[in-house]
Amino acid sequence: MRIAGLAAVLLAASCAPALAASALEKNFWLSGPNYDGILPHCADKAVSDEIAARFSRKEAKYWHSNLAIQQIDRHRQVAFSPWGPSYIPRRFCVARVLTNDGHYRRVSYSIAEDTGWIGASWGVEWCVDGTDHNLAYAPACKMARP
Known part of the structure; x- marks a missing residue:
């Protein structure tokens, strides 16, 4: 009988609507990222x-090419x-290679805060026109720009 009662309570609790975060959770536990905006030029x-x-x-590695910048x-x-x-x-940039x-x-490249290795530093995403073989930034690297 106790097991059935416990199961009923657990079932009722799992069907209850989720509550929004409390003021305490919003201020301390769900503070979100704190960015500085300090990026390399x-x-x-x-x-x-x-x-x-x-x-x-x-x-x-992927295209078996010796092409290099x-x-x-x-x-x-x-x-x-x-x-x-x-x-x-x-920071969105363009340059000539x-x-x-x-x-x-x-x-075309972007330098973003906290997107480097394990989020410890800045990271860079880039696309060189004419070498986007898998069309990740198609058309013509447009998706690598804002």
């Missing part, structure tokens, strides 16, 4: 090095946090 060498290294690894220049910021302050701070096949291409 578009022309920062660490950002360029990260793009170049990941580009060559991706080309070699030799130089990145003409960095230009396109936007900073274009969707407002309540979203993850992002010279690849080892002798072609100049445009690279």
Whole structure:
């Protein structure tokens, strides 16, 4: 009888509507992310090095290509946090890259706060025009820009 009563109580509790977070939970436990908005600039060498290294690894591993970035220049910021302050701070940039096949291409990239390895630092997402083989940022890397 006790087991049936306990089962009835548990069933009733699981069918009850979920309650909103209390003021205590909102203020302490569900505070959300606290962003600083401090990001490297578009022309920062660490950002360029990260793009170049990941580009060559991706080309070699997935596309069996020896294509690599030799130089990145003409960095230009396109936007900073274009969707407002309540979203993850992002710096959107474009630059020109010279690849080892002798072609100049445009690279579109964004630097975002807390999107690096395990969320400990900034991260970068990028797309080099003409090398988006799996069309992740199609058409023509447009989806890598704001």
